[in-house]
Amino acid sequence: MNSTLINAPTSNHVNRFKKGIGAYLLDEEGNKFIDFKNGFGSVILGYNDSTVNSKIKSLIDNNEYSLQSLTRYHDELKSALLSDFPYYDGVCLYNSGTSAVRAAVTAARKFSNKSIVLSAGYHGWDPMWELPETPFMPNNNGVVDYFFILEELQKLIKKYYDQIACLVISPDLSYFTNEYFVETLKIASTNNIMVIFDEVKTGYRYKPGSCIKYNGVYPDIVVLSKGLANGAKLSALVGQSHVLREISDMTITSFFDVLSVVSGVETIKKVHSNDVYESIRKMGGAFIEGTRKIICKYKLPVKIIGNGNLFQFVFASKEMSSEFYKLAKENGLHMYEEDNQCLSYAFDDGALELSLQRINCTLAKLSDKEEYLQMSIDDWQMCRTAYGQIDGVMNDLPVEKKYDFVSKVLFNEN
Numbered sequence: 001m002n003s004t005l006i007n008a009p010t011s012n013h014v015n016r017f018k019k020g021i022g023a024y025l026l027d028e029e030g031n032k033f034i035d036f037k038n039g040f041g042s043v044i045l046g047y048n049d050s051t052v053n054s055k056i057k058s059l060i061d062n063n064e065y066s067l068q069s070l071t072r073y074h075d076e077l078k079s080a081l082l083s084d085f086p087y088y089d090g091v092c093l094y095n096s097g098t099s100a101v102r103a104a105v106t107a108a109r110k111f112s113n114k115s116i117v118l119s120a121g122y123h124g125w126d127p128m129w130e131l132p133e134t135p136f137m138p139n140n141n142g143v144v145d146y147f148f149i150l151e152e153l154q155k156l157i158k159k160y161y162d163q164i165a166c167l168v169i170s171p172d173l174s175y176f177t178n179e180y181f182v183e184t185l186k187i188a189s190t191n192n193i194m195v196i197f198d199e200v201k202t203g204y205r206y207k208p209g210s211c212i213k214y215n216g217v218y219p220d221i222v223v224l225s226k227g228l229a230n231g232a233k234l235s236a237l238v239g240q241s242h243v244l245r246e247i248s249d250m251t252i253t254s255f256f257d258v259l260s261v262v263s264g265v266e267t268i269k270k271v272h273s274n275d276v277y278e279s280i281r282k283m284g285g286a287f288i289e290g291t292r293k294i295i296c297k298y299k300l301p302v303k304i305i306g307n308g309n310l311f312q313f314v315f316a317s318k319e320m321s322s323e324f325y326k327l328a329k330e331n332g333l334h335m336y337e338e339d340n341q342c343l344s345y346a347f348d349d350g351a352l353e354l355s356l357q358r359i360n361c362t363l364a365k366l367s368d369k370e371e372y373l374q375m376s377i378d379d380w381q382m383c384r385t386a387y388g389q390i391d392g393v394m395n396d397l398p399v400e401k402k403y404d405f406v407s408k409v410l411f412n413e414n
């Protein structure tokens with residue numbers, strides 16, 4: 001009988017790797033891939049970063065690894081997080097984005113003594129986020145998704161004004177501006193609604209701490225994970241301690257795991273003492289620019305949205321997109337299909353040169369299909385692709401089209 005590791009995340013095109021070195025992954029056959037996926041964006045420094053690795057080795061050598069108690073590393077992590085979020089005084093630790101967001105919502109519900117949660121974006125696998133049968137209605141867990149449509153958010157605030165526990169938003173800077181999120185914070189603040197920024201993906205991806213410049217209005221809780229620990233299992237809430245105390249007993253068996261905590265401490269130290277984000281933005285930007293030139297050369301209907309820190313490919317059709325990712329794999333590029341690409345600090349000039357050669361081969365082959373050259377990217381295809389990254393509706397559309405996308409495309413209504 002074949003046994004299966006049931007909930008392992010799958011990639012359609014690459015199944016197993018043997019080694020990770022900097023910007024590269026090696027498979028069992030020795031093929032070398034340049035990684036644009038980096039553990040769904042969690043490997044910010046690069047695979048087997050020497051600074052993080054040597055600290056982990058020293059933990060084991062010094063009998064500090066398996067302690068099951070608070071250590072100085074927990075204090076260091078707490079202090080590092082609070083120095084990047086100086087307007088907060090409380091930290092909670094978890095081991096996944098899903099559990100941290102769930103805990104944040106529980107804190108807001110308990111603190112406000114209200115139950116309705118208004119939400120936009122992906123917040124993990126928990127069934128509490130399941131979509132209802134009808135758009136803009138509460139699901140079985142009292143969560144209403146407004147898909148980033150601010151006009152709908154305003155309507156929902158009027159409709160549920162005395163029942164709203166919090167607003168949970170996953171900021172995205174590819175399809176929204178900073179001002180969009182500041183405006184959302186202002187709407188919430190005017191209506192006395194608590195805000196949770198789910199920055200599991202975007203925290204520590206663009207700069208140390210939040211990806212948003214707040215302009216004086218702050219979320220009540222920020223959820224962090226992917227950028228924190230170079231791929232180790234670590235997530236955190238930062239917020240006001242009088243709010244977070246509501247969930248002081250919601251803790252986890254692996255709370256004391258020093259490995260993830262130390263990975264977090266070392267990663268945060270390193271992003272502060274090096275030009276991590278500038279370098280990723282610059283190298284990613286050079287990749288995007290070079291790729292755009294190749295796209296023009298082959299006259300392909302392909303766009304790239306976002307910047308060097310995080311970006312997404314947009315193709316004229318689903319079929320063309322699948323073909324691209326298949327060819328990319330054949331050409332040694334490991335990519336996050338249909339979602340965002342995230343480079344690491346280890347992506348250097350050599351990786352840039354090689355990846356441009358490989359993307360050239362990939363796009364040349366894609367352009368062999370005459371039918372693709374006749375296509376163009378329409379609004380629906382743009383929206384569908386954006387949805388793959390943001391789990392909501394992109395902002396750059398007339399409001400009627402936003403509603404049409406939700407009802408006709410997401411909910412199949414006619």
Ligand SMILES: Cc1ncc(COP(=O)(O)O)c(C=O)c1O
Nearest residue numbers: 096097098122123124170200201
């Ligand atoms: C914004 C956001 N929130 C929550 C999650 C869930 O995190 P995890 O997969 O660690 O449970 C993710 C994961 O991709 C995410 O991007």
